[in-house]
Amino acid sequence: MQFQFLRLSARSSFILCYDLAMNRTYAILGTGALGGFYGARLQRAGLEVHFLLNSDYDHVRQHGLICESIDGDFSLPRVNAYRNTRDMPRCDVVCITLKTTQNHLLPTLLPPVVKDDTLVIAMQNGLGNEDEVAAIVGADRVAGGLCFLCSNKTAPGHICHLDYGYVRFGNHNNGVTDRLRAVAADFQRADITAECVEDLRAARWRKLVWNIPYNGLSVILRATTAQLMRDPHTRALVESLMREIAPCEPTITDEFIQKMLRDTDKMKPYKTSMRLDYEAHRPMEIEYIYGNPMRAAQQQGMTVPRIEALYRQLKFLDAANTIRR
Amino acid sequence: MQFQFLRLSARSSFILCYDLAMNRTYAILGTGALGGFYGARLQRAGLEVHFLLNSDYDHVRQHGLICESIDGDFSLPRVNAYRNTRDMPRCDVVCITLKTTQNHLLPTLLPPVVKDDTLVIAMQNGLGNEDEVAAIVGADRVAGGLCFLCSNKTAPGHICHLDYGYVRFGNHNNGVTDRLRAVAADFQRADITAECVEDLRAARWRKLVWNIPYNGLSVILRATTAQLMRDPHTRALVESLMREIAPCEPTITDEFIQKMLRDTDKMKPYKTSMRLDYEAHRPMEIEYIYGNPMRAAQQQGMTVPRIEALYRQLKFLDAANTIRR
Numbered sequence: 001m002q003f004q005f006l007r008l009s010a011r012s013s014f015i016l017c018y019d020l021a022m023n024r025t026y027a028i029l030g031t032g033a034l035g036g037f038y039g040a041r042l043q044r045a046g047l048e049v050h051f052l053l054n055s056d057y058d059h060v061r062q063h064g065l066i067c068e069s070i071d072g073d074f075s076l077p078r079v080n081a082y083r084n085t086r087d088m089p090r091c092d093v094v095c096i097t098l099k100t101t102q103n104h105l106l107p108t109l110l111p112p113v114v115k116d117d118t119l120v121i122a123m124q125n126g127l128g129n130e131d132e133v134a135a136i137v138g139a140d141r142v143a144g145g146l147c148f149l150c151s152n153k154t155a156p157g158h159i160c161h162l163d164y165g166y167v168r169f170g171n172h173n174n175g176v177t178d179r180l181r182a183v184a185a186d187f188q189r190a191d192i193t194a195e196c197v198e199d200l201r202a203a204r205w206r207k208l209v210w211n212i213p214y215n216g217l218s219v220i221l222r223a224t225t226a227q228l229m230r231d232p233h234t235r236a237l238v239e240s241l242m243r244e245i246a247p248c249e250p251t252i253t254d255e256f257i258q259k260m261l262r263d264t265d266k267m268k269p270y271k272t273s274m275r276l277d278y279e280a281h282r283p284m285e286i287e288y289i290y291g292n293p294m295r296a297a298q299q300q301g302m303t304v305p306r307i308e309a310l311y312r313q314l315k316f317l318d319a320a321n322t323i324r325r
Numbered sequence: 326m327q328f329q330f331l332r333l334s335a336r337s338s339f340i341l342c343y344d345l346a347m348n349r350t351y352a353i354l355g356t357g358a359l360g361g362f363y364g365a366r367l368q369r370a371g372l373e374v375h376f377l378l379n380s381d382y383d384h385v386r387q388h389g390l391i392c393e394s395i396d397g398d399f400s401l402p403r404v405n406a407y408r409n410t411r412d413m414p415r416c417d418v419v420c421i422t423l424k425t426t427q428n429h430l431l432p433t434l435l436p437p438v439v440k441d442d443t444l445v446i447a448m449q450n451g452l453g454n455e456d457e458v459a460a461i462v463g464a465d466r467v468a469g470g471l472c473f474l475c476s477n478k479t480a481p482g483h484i485c486h487l488d489y490g491y492v493r494f495g496n497h498n499n500g501v502t503d504r505l506r507a508v509a510a511d512f513q514r515a516d517i518t519a520e521c522v523e524d525l526r527a528a529r530w531r532k533l534v535w536n537i538p539y540n541g542l543s544v545i546l547r548a549t550t551a552q553l554m555r556d557p558h559t560r561a562l563v564e565s566l567m568r569e570i571a572p573c574e575p576t577i578t579d580e581f582i583q584k585m586l587r588d589t590d591k592m593k594p595y596k597t598s599m600r601l602d603y604e605a606h607r608p609m610e611i612e613y614i615y616g617n618p619m620r621a622a623q624q625q626g627m628t629v630p631r632i633e634a635l636y637r638q639l640k641f642l643d644a645a646n647t648i649r650r
Contacts, residue, residue, distance in 0.1 A: 220545060221641055233640035240630070305565070305630040315558035316546055 035097025126288025170200025205249035360422025451613025495525025530574035
């Protein structure tokens with residue numbers, strides 16, 4: 001079968017690099033703008049990578065992946081492509097790079113690629129992903145990866161990397177382990193800035209300080225981050241949304257918020273991932289970026305009325321937007 | 326001058342009705358969907374009405390007003406039309422039927438039409454209009470009119486009356502006076518359901534319970550009232566916005582809120598006045614429907630985070646929407 005041939009030939013061409021990569025194998029579950037970028041970089045660095053695809057499967061199996069990047073373009077004419085995790089080998093590291101709107105598939109997708117010492121890394125937005133993965137594979141095999149990446153998929157197997165790219169890894173249940181450090185080292189080897197954090201939960205909340213105001217408002221008000229920052233009213237609303245999140249995590253200080261505002265001022269005008277999803281009539285990641293944080297705050301007895309208002313506005317827009325599909 | 330001739334001839338044709346109307350003269354400041362409808366009805370009932378116009382002046386001076394109405398169509402081929410209040414007679418009753426976004430014009434517009442015993446009625450949306458009028462003409466000459474009217478201006482001098490129409494009058498400083506009752510009686514004579522209320526401020530807050538959720542959300546989410554009520558998330562957001570207003574006015578009970586939700590369920594699918602303004606790239610009445618109530622609540626030490634969020638979203642949309650003009 002051509003498929004088997006392709007996979008074997010891809011492997012043999014990397015035999016020299018196996019030692020360098022210490023034989024760690026990677027599964028990329030979801031070969032879109034994010035999974036395609038990180039997976040391609042890992043394979044280019046000599047790691048053995050297995051890509052799960054859906055609609056792009058036929059194209060990528062034949063033509064591989066193309067990565068246009070601010071760091072330099074490259075293409076991988078041959079990659080290990082799969083339509084189903086049942087056909088994939090069990091891997092040392094499984095990167096979940098699906099949108100959270102696909103998380104209902106995880107109980108089916110994960111078991112075939114996981115072995116006893118696999119580390120499953122939820123490289124996804126928002127809150128609650130690791131809990132769901134832990135319920136499937138056990139909490140000790142779960143980590144999270146916070147991706148600070150600006151990339152789009154512009155055609156099947158064609159990724160455009162526009163800006164950033166660094167990843168912050170943290171274990172779900174433990175602090176930093178050697179296994180997690182090894183994964184970060186693999187990413188570094190693939191020219192991706194990567195670091196490990198002791199407290200994944202705190203890091204997720206800190207990332208929400210950006211995601212909650214900008215993702216939702218960019219959809220609701222059809223605006224770029226730059227437009228939201230330029231108008232004094234939306235700038236004030238962004239800041240009050242950030243302040244509403246602050247009591248959930250003590251490291252979200254006023255200083256942290258002011259720095260995030262300044263950093264966003266310096267960013268290029270930028271369409272958020274939620275706005276790209278909305279414009280493409282894809283479901284938006286509302287439950288993980290808004291619903292789960294809102295419910296977590298409420299369980300701590302906090303009221304988060306502005307976040308709740310955005311949540312409900314987005315749910316309304318999402319329902320109307322995806323009906324048309 | 327043709328203009329003088331028209332005005333005189335319009336007057337003489339109504340001479341028979343003067344007695345019936347007890348000689349009360351009306352100035353309609355702003356002959357749009359609302360002022361055009363009420364003014365035309367008053368003139369049809371035999372009252373002497375003087376209409377202030379702007380862009381439609383030439384057309385209305387020549388062709389008068391047409392009113393298509395669910396209660397029966399009628400036209401007034403001749404009306405007293407003015408481009409400037411300096412040319413108008415001082416009237417017994419001055420109805421301010423301009424959008425609140427034009428209130429900055431009132432210090433110029435009002436003095437020429439007001440005499441000692443004139444009653445100036447702000448027939449406008451939101452909070453704070455009467456205070457501004459009082460600062461110009463003195464508090465004892467000021468009343469407010471809450472208009473429950475669904476009408477559009479479809480062409481110059483052409484009003485489409487789609488639904489409702491009743492008016493609730495209240496004095497700014499006093500309870501119900503004979504003068505206010507006489508105005509309500511004139512409106513009744515013009516086939517407009519009209520009543521007088523003791524507490525104008527309370528009535529204005531109760532009307533905001535409808536205006537605040539539906540006007541803003543219909544613009545921000547590009548939705549009709551029916552769509553907002555059908556979706557469980559926006560329905561919940563509408564209700565929590567109503568609850569945020571409730572502490573401002575003790576008569577806004579849970580029962581009142583539930584009745585307002587039920588009444589809206591029964592309404593025809595309906596574009597709010599703010600949405601019509603937005604779609605026509607006209608400035609929206611944000612400061613009177615959101616800004617003034619928000620500041621009034623804050624001055625009482627209340628926090629109204631959902632109203633504030635809507636206020637800021639609308640200010641952003643308004644700035645982008647009117648720049649294009």
